[in-house]
Amino acid sequence: MQIGMIGLGKMGGNMAERLRRGGHDVVGYDRDPAVSDVGSLADLVERLEAPRAVWVMVPAGEPTRATISQLRDLLSPGDLIIDGGNSHYKDDQVHAADLAEKGIGFVDVGVSGGIWGLENGYALMVGGAAEDVRRLDPIFVTLRPAGQDGFVHAGPVGAGHFAKMVHNGIEYGMMQAFAEGWELLEASDVVTDVPGAFASWRHGTVIRSWLLDLMVRALEQDPDLSELKGYAEDSGEGRWTVQAAVDHAVPLPAITAALYARFTSRQADSPSMKMIAALRNQFGGHAVASVEGQTGKGADAPGADVAPPREVQH
Incomplete structure (x- = not known):
């Protein structure tokens, strides 16, 4: 089948290549003109035959929301958007409801496989209406590992990204x-x-x-x-x-x-671990490392300000 692929990075680019190897007609768009087949989202939509299927493979959050918003204005009733990024499942539900007002379908796909997916295939966790998922079956068959499972229609919109x-x-x-x-x-x-x-x-x-x-x-x-x-x-x-x-x-x-x-x-010197060290020093007289890396005085060391409690258990 024919499909548009938006975002041709490490994941999207390899997925597009696997689909092409499987005989599909892939029209790719990326902000990098060196890898893009078209110059804009509008050009992508124009190149695709109706009813269109467009797979969005850009970073989750605002980049995905902005892309889907632009596609909403460009696509026509009967077209279908697939979000294959790591979006939050509640965002999927918002997108589906918004797109439905224009008669545009929406499917969310959780994709696992990383850079190895081109050769090994991708595990696909899909959410959406049954008729939309069936329509994309040729794409899913090509993307998932050959002769293996690696696929689940997990439930309605949002279920794929939740899984x-x-x-x-x-x-x-x-x-x-x-x-x-x-x-x-x-x-x-x-x-x-x-x-x-x-x-x-x-x-x-x-x-x-x-x-x-x-x-x-x-x-x-x-x-x-x-x-x-x-x-x-x-x-x-x-x-x-x-x-x-x-x-x-x-x-x-x-x-x-x-x-x-x-x-x-992410903490070069964890504050919580400093407190744990300090507390252990107070109740048990453990030697502690100072900021300079020297061993400090424990609670029962000569010259300590606080005497240790007797018979401490820890």
């Missing part, structure tokens, strides 16, 4: 668990081949996964991760997952802790 949001929250928790396990192995003087330990888990264990494969690959490239900073951004979906959990009164301790760990990673 992808939860998927990314789970991903946060899994990544955090692997990272903590790596740190503990590195801190131990018992295990001398940490990369080898992770590599051995790739076969026959219950934690084998693509994430584990990627972790082993990262350790092959940089065995002690000395080339990286201990900083991890969050895409926003981890926050939305935790907020949705609060709204639905569903406990998510692992995912929430993983999100907070990313916040901690």
